[in-house]
Amino acid sequence: MTFSQDNIKIIDSIIKVAKNQSNDSLAIESLHKSFFNYCYAKPEISRAIGDQSIALSKDLKTDYLLIRSYLRKGIYYDIVSKKDSALLVYDQAFKIAEKNNDLQAMASVYNNRGLIDWDRENFEKAMENYLESLKIFKTLRQDRGQANNLNNIGLLLTELDRVKESNNYHRLALKLRQKIGDKYGVGASLSNLSKNFGLVKQHDSSIYYSHKAIKVKANINDLRGLGITYNHLGLDYKRLEVYDSAVYYLKKADKIYTDLKNKRLKSSNNSALGSVYDNIGQFKNAADQYQIALENLSEEEILSQYKMQRLIAFAYKNLNEYKASNERFEIALALRDSIANENEKVATQEVFEKYQSAEKEKEILIQRAEIAEQNVLIQKRNYQVYGLIGLALILGLIGYLFYNQQKLKNNQLKKENELKDALLKIETQNKLQEQRLRISRDLHDNIGAQLTFIISSLDNLKYAFNIEDKALTTKLETISQFTSGTIYELRDTIWAMNKDTISFEDLxxxxxxxxxxxxxxxxxxxxxxxxxxxxDQNREFTSIEGINIHRVIQEAVNNSLKHAKASNISVDIDKLGSAIQIKIADNGSGFDVAATEKGNGLSNMEKRIKLLNGSYNLNSKLGEGTTVLITI
Known part of the structure; x- marks a missing residue:
């Protein structure tokens, strides 16, 4: 139900090619290669490929292939912004890799975890994961893995405003990628260098690298990479105050990100486009672009939400819409209180410095050996100086240890409080779920059983006794049908109660x-x-919302069946902006709405829609059928 016919044909074709391989291992490898052809453009296809490769790997009982299948499923979850699901799959892959001492797979998991930590603005954890991954790939002398890690570290250093060091890492990554012929990676490195030169206002170099990157990316049809490079060009022209070119390239990037459904990149690009409109005084366009950027942010990106709300507030202020501006400022102030972003950046800097110190350790040891004899002579001549230096170092160390101890205590207290809050939340949710299950079991076991007994008893009456009274037979049949309908509605209620949320697909x-x-x-x-x-098939409703929508459609269709004498009944669900519109129509006899008193059915429909904060409209004329229009 979730796949179009075109996608089903593509998936069938990929699986057919895999099954034609000479053995199961080659079949799984074939699926792995196909995964990356669709993971950004059509992630739903990559999901099906990932599931198929996991199933085949389990049947083959090959840990090596199963780990890599899990890694691809985790990448799919990351792309569609299901970060917690991605981490769970990566954990499964890591456990198997650790058991088998599969260092390459462990390094890949560290790198992929780092990507998720970065998305969630947990920069310290992201840097730790990248460096751990780089250490393993260096041990394995695996050029591709090293290049990817160097690239990611460079990107994170740019985030920390360390552009010069970032360029060094991107150049190292570019060199490795050119060596192994990784065209996709070469395009990414060129694009990253372009972005960095733009940030330090070296626009000629930035534009030069952007056009080199576009050639490479267009040659391999790297749409996501093209979008990133168009974004860099737009930002360059913005800094040069060539605003028409800036808008042109940022809109090209926006079209690509929209087609790829990449919310993270789209949000950043719309923010940049909004700032261009701000600079040229088109404040309404600026506010619209900032709002789109805000809507594409994930719940974890608190700092970015704060920035967008402020920008929207200033845009409304420039439009003299002071009420709207004040509302946005209030939201921004609330978000600001929960931000600890600067502390994260400081901690990340410390992690990176530790890594640099470790890399230089060998050189330091050699230097110490060379100057050891000189130090002995100098120490004899400058004993007092060294004594003072030693004392200063000891005091500094004591102060540093005290500071670290206090910092550890504060972090521990913070984690304990977070854990208590999480446990309390889980306990509350478990109690609510237990109550739902208990009530639904009581409904099913008691009321459901009693209704079934009534139907059985009515059937026994009809067959056990020779009832010739047609009116009585009809009455018994009506009661039986009504009871069956009640059981059906009871099952719907139990179905809704057993769910915290109901997806649009379930509905x-x-x-x-x-x-x-x-x-x-x-x-x-x-x-x-x-x-x-x-x-959106993934849209979710609460259980109450889901059952109310279902009941309204049921009531409307049942009314048409009972009263309309119709030959055709249609139910159409359409999208109206960000709302959902449901139309139930028949070509029956119709009725005069003004002259007809509302029964319980129509009143209940209207009440249910009001509970959803939706609108309800009933149109009918004698001889022209009836239409119920609901907007949610």
Whole structure:
């Protein structure tokens, strides 16, 4: 249900190619190669490839291939912003790799964890993971892995405003990538150098590297890389105050990010486009772009949310819309209180310095050996000076140890408080879930069993006694049908109660089952059910929202079946901006809405929609059918 016909054909073709390999190991390797062809452009296809490779690896019982299948599934989750799911899959891969001493896989997991930590603005943890990964790849003398780590460290150093050092790492990465013929990596390194030169206002160099990167990326159809490079060009032209060129390239980048559904890059690009509109006095366009950037940020990016809210507030202020501006400033101030970003950056700097010290340790040892004899002579002549220096070092060390101890205590207290809050939240959620399960079991075991007993008893009455009274037979049949309907609605209620959230996909499946059942009962009526493809299938509702939507559609369809004498009933679900619009229509006899008193069914429909903060509209005319229009 979640795949288009085109995607199904692509997946079938990939699996067919894999199965034609001479053995299962080659089949899995074939799937691994196909994964990266679709992971950014069509992640839903890469998800199916990842699942297939995991299943085949488990059947083959080969840890080496299973680890790499898990790594690809984790990359898919990272791309679609399901970070916690990605970390869980990476943990599975790491456990198996550690058991088998698979150093290359362990290094890949460290690198991929670092990417997620960086997305969540946990810079210290990201740097630790990158450096751990680089250490392993150096031991293995694995050029591709080293190049990727050097690239990621360079990007993180840029984040910390250490552009000169960042360039050194990007040049090392570029050299390795050119050596192994990694065209994709070469394009990325050229693009990163372009960005760094733009940041230090060396725009000629920046534009030069951007155009070199575009040639490489266009040659290999690297759409994501092209978007990044167009973004860099736009920023360069902005700094040069050539605003028409800046808007041109940033809009090209925005189209690519929108097509690829890459929220993180799109958010950054829309923010840059908003700043260009700010500079040329188009404040309404600026506010719109900042709002789009805000909507594409993840929940973890608190610092970026704070910055966007401030920028939107200033744009509204420039438009003299002071009420809207004040509202945005209040939101920004609330976000500011939860930011500890600067502390994260300082800690990350310390991690990087430790790494540099370790790299220079060998050189220091050699230098010490060379000057050891000279030090002995100097110490004899300058004993008092060294005594003072030693005392200063001891005092400094004591102060440093005291500072570190206090810092560790503070961090420990903070972690303990966070753990207590998390445990309390989990305990509350578990209690709520237990109550739901208990109530749903009681409904199923008690009320459900009693309703089933009623149906069974009615059937026994009909067959055990020779009832010739047609009115009585009809009445018994009506009671039986009503009881069956009640069981069906009870099951829907239990289904909703057992879920914290109901996805749009679950709701669609439930509605489809209901319409199929109605179609079986009323075979003389034609049912149409359609949903537009643009609706987000991952959208989630609370259990109350989900069951209310389902009940309203049920009530509308049942009204048409009972009263309309229709030959055609349609249910259409469409997208209206950020809202969902549901239309239930029939071609039946219709009725005069103004002259008809609302029954319980119509009143209940209206109440349910109000609970969802939605709108409800009923249109009907005699002889022209009835239409119920709901907007949520």
């Amino acid at each position: 669609k499946s439930r509605i489809t089952n209901f319409i199929d059942k109605a179609n079986e009962i009323s075979s003389e009526i034609n049912f149409d059910f359609s949903i537009v493809n643009t609706i």
